Amino acid sequence: MTATIGTVVTHRRYVPYSHAHYAGNLVDGAYSLAAFGDVATEMCIVTDGDEGLFASYEDVQFRAPVRAGDVLEINAELVRAGNRSRVLHFTAYVVARGAATATRPGAATLLDPPLLATEATGTVVVPG
Numbered sequence: 001m002t003a004t005i006g007t008v009v010t011h012r013r014y015v016p017y018s019h020a021h022y023a024g025n026l027v028d029g030a031y032s033l034a035a036f037g038d039v040a041t042e043m044c045i046v047t048d049g050d051e052g053l054f055a056s057y058e059d060v061q062f063r064a065p066v067r068a069g070d071v072l073e074i075n076a077e078l079v080r081a082g083n084r085s086r087v088l089h090f091t092a093y094v095v096a097r098g099a100a101t102a103t104r105p106g107a108a109t110l111l112d113p114p115l116l117a118t119e120a121t122g123t124v125v126v127p128g
């Protein structure tokens with residue numbers, strides 16, 4: 001296992017309507033953070049053969065809403081590797097979004113370009 005700076009791990013997931021929390025089917029910010037935790041877990045497996053533990057966030061920016069019915073692309077990039085610490089930069093992009101009408105309740109569209117919804121920097125720690 002090697003912690004190579006620039007390594008990227010990507011997940012894609014549909015945001016279920018069961019996660020709508022606010023008006024307009026808005027999803028809470030914690031949803032993005034949970035997604036960052038999952039992509040960080042895979043990053044730790046890739047770099048260190050262990051799931052790792054999330055130690056801290058230095059910065060979290062909610063730049064655009066995430067809504068139920070969105071398809072998210074979640075990325076983690078390894079930006080710094082200490083002895084046991086791994087600093088990751090996270091992004092969550094909306095790549096597709098529901099576009100329901102009265103006659104087509106399941107209509108949805110790809111977003112081109114994708115919409116940057118959430119961005120963060122955080123540190124995970126792996127065993128020595």
Ligand SMILES: C/C=C/C(=O)SCCNC(=O)CCNC(=O)[C@H](O)C(C)(C)COP(=O)(O)OP(=O)(O)OC[C@H]1O[C@@H](n2cnc3c(N)ncnc32)[C@H](O)[C@@H]1OP(=O)(O)O
Nearest residue numbers: 037040041051052053054055056082083084085123124125
């Ligand atoms: C992948 C996602 C998983 C999750 O979401 S898990 C759920 C949430 N997280 C947790 O429940 C974790 C709870 N916290 C802990 O268990 C411990 O707390 C840690 C294991 C995270 C760290 O404890 P210790 O192993 O005793 O840390 P040390 O020996 O003091 O330091 C080891 C390396 O970790 C860096 N570090 C420790 N705490 C922090 C912090 N809060 N923010 C940033 N970095 C930290 C240090 O600097 C050092 O780094 P250097 O080995 O590269 O020199």
